[in-house]
Amino acid sequence: MTIPEVTPNEVLTIESLSVGYRSKMHLLPVLRDVSFSIRQGEAYGLVGESGCGKSTVAMAIMSYLASNAVIESGSISVLGQDVVTATPHQLREWRGTRMAMVYQDPGSSLNPAMRVGRQVAEVYHYHGQASWSEAMDRTREMFEKVRFSDPGRILERYPHELSGGQQQRVMIAMALAANPALLVLDEPTTGLDATVEADILDLVAQLRSDLGTATLFISHNLGIVARLCERVGVLYAGRLVEEGPTTEVLRRPDHPYTIGLLNSVPKWGSTKRASRLVPIPGDLPPLGQPMPGCAFASRCEIVRPECETSPPPLAPNRAGTAKSACLQRDNLEELRSRLTSAVSTPVVINRRSGPPEPVIVVDHLVKRFRGDQGEMTVLSDVSLTVNAGEILGLVGESGSGKTTLARTIAGLYRPDGGTIESRGEGQSADAKAHYLQMVFQNPDTALNPSQSVSRILGRAVKRLGPKLSTHERAQRVVELAKSVKLQGYHLQLRPRALSGGLKQRVAIGRAFAGDPAVVVLDEPASALDVSVQATILNLLVSLQDDRDLAYLFISHDLAVVNYLSDRIAVMYLGEIIEVGPAESVIAPPHHPYTEVLLSANSAVNSEGGERIRLTGQMPSLAQPPTGCRFHTRCPRVLGDQCRDVVPPVQVAGDGHMLRCHIPLEELRIQQSRPVPPTV
């Protein structure tokens, strides 16, 4: 093995790393010839879809690979010393002091039976040889650095007493405790709300500029990487296909995969009337499939015969600043122009004319649940109208009551007050089923694992469609499968043989088996990879456009909601605080909470700049705040008025209403100028 050359300030150097997993008789390659390095103080983003091997890179650096993983070749050096050949004793010493990692799910990374202060103090005690009291003092200091407002109290807490964001801050404190040279962050904000995510990312950026720690940031979200990292590497099927300065790679990508990824996410401000999402065709090749040439060849639109046979080298581009592995670099212009014209073809051409015709009218809806902390009013006095032929987007943080509202409207929960009127309401359960259908968030549990796709669709056709003979019904199932872009052979398979995107298509097909007037979509694409997400969103929009349906579309992703929706409703703590046409909700004046959500969104804010942040945690639904429910966290709170008086509904335009004490004119002025830095 050759000893890698180490530039003095290189903290991490990975040299042609290949990793495989042993499975029965085979060795399935996961990483192939991956090389990159991170300098001191640098943040390096590693992006790619799930299954590309991102986490394997992280685990290999920490030397935490699963027992069936084999490092076939290559080296990983941290501060010039090889991790691959290190002894267990050396590794124990290095983990924490040289390299430290923050995992995706903080809840399962912390010991539930130990106070978090002591968990962090252990690092100082065992790594830094500090006495326990000294270690606790330094933990308190570290908790201040990760911006806990009350570090003394947090020290005494158990993990379950902390929110997801707080837990992740504890994890970051723990990772930084022994002052590592390299910090590995593996999707640190994936399970968190956008507002909490924004806060954690601010913290990571701040700590990085304070401490100068080299950072490897693994994410599937290009917006986040753009905001945080100087350099970025794009991983596809275990190979590094493109690498370079973030601004360059993401502004002018030089590999068909990167170009495809960027085109499959909605850009901020784009709408279905002006553009479409262009997914990458095909699927990630299965693990272990031999790939003599370019890994992306099977999905590439500008593929040539030579791409299938010889692997493309990672070569510098013309400017010499970024590198990409593509043999057809000279033909990329063709791909770009083809995609540009595809993107600028609007998905929706039809526009309804005439007065809005309500299909669902929710009036003063109340829903309560009994929980550990007593009775919680999850929906208090929600009024909302869904009109025929429109997509109503519903946004809010988790815990705001979005899903409860959707399920109550669908009839899965019985309301405790108020009414839901629809043409299907008040009649039999069958009539309601024909009128309203729902697509769920998690395609893994939404399909019955013991039934084949044809049985799932067949039953839906039988229940929801017109009366048909057995033969006609079979015909109808095939048509239905085709309309959601499933192949014929998929019909014989059970859900576990399908990928996430295919499962979601089955679920969508099931909802569209009859001729529903309204479809409730509860985060239908958020569990999926971005290129799959684009396919699903396109499918949903074209189905809606063809059949002139109404959607209630729930999502936490504002860029997606803005892209799809005709109108947007914003929920906070069981109340609708703003509703109106999409373009006027997005633009000032809007509710301060909407402003915060917009500001937290990485797609809106990938360029950096001043951002407005939420303070504190979402209050408990068991004891909602008095007055304006948002006053405890509002960055523009006025004072007593907000605390004591329920805010009035202000009309900000045609069908645009918001609940706030601040006069609209004042909101407009404040929201149009740069935000003062929050403390």
Next chain:
Amino acid sequence: MAQTLDTTAPQPSNDLTALQTRGGRFREVMAELFHSPAFVVGFVVFVFWVVDAIFWQSIAPQSPQAIHPFLTLKPPSTSHWFGTDWLGRDVFARVLGGSTSILEIAPLATLLGILGGTAVGLVTGFYGGAVDTLTMRLVDAFLAFPLIIIAVLVLSLLGSSEITVIVLIGVIFTPVVSRTVRSVVLVERDKEYVAAARLRGENGPYIMVFEILPNITSAIIVEATVRVGYAIFTAATLSFLSLGIQPPSPDWGLTIAEGRTYLSFAPWVVIFPALALATLVVSINLIVESVQRVVNS
């Protein structure tokens, strides 16, 4: 392997086995079971007793009821492999003939308990609410009684026959099975495919039988194998207390009870039926453990 890969979004199914149909899954499970030595040993012993229970009349050297007044309590020899009992009956023939009753009682009682328990568990778990609370408190109360006392009471009131023993054990098993079934129904009930079925306007019985039941079969199969072992144990205990099968049946539990007076000077009268009972119970336990391991993996 999956956990070391990226876990942010569902993995595309690359596994070839995933493409197999339900029959394929069954074959897969069987293949894996027969690779386990513990299962193979248990299976061979169990099959031996089942074959014996059906064909013992052609296997046994003589009738288990044939009395030989001049050959009482003879130790094992070439003519009487397991010796003879206090009436001069051949112990070997009685051991071979004794498996029939227990292998009738145990599976039938288990089947009854599984059917009853699955029905109760499905209904209480699916509908929840007051019915569920009431039923489960009754189950708790029932399980608080020592079961053997219930058995003694019922059998002395109703008189003892094979049918009553089967029904009794089945009824005793019902609440136990219902608890297991209910717990898995509670997990399935909240999954979104059930919500989707409700949104299609499906009624409760359809959802229970066609949507939920097929997804809890593995839990029910495991529970059934566990229950068969317990059923054998309970049936043998009842025979031993002379509340089950009545003389002159060669039933093992009964033979052990009758023969225990002679234990000190003619141990073969008791030891061989006891060994037979032990091998049957152990073989079932070996099967249960393997099935549980494979089904849950």
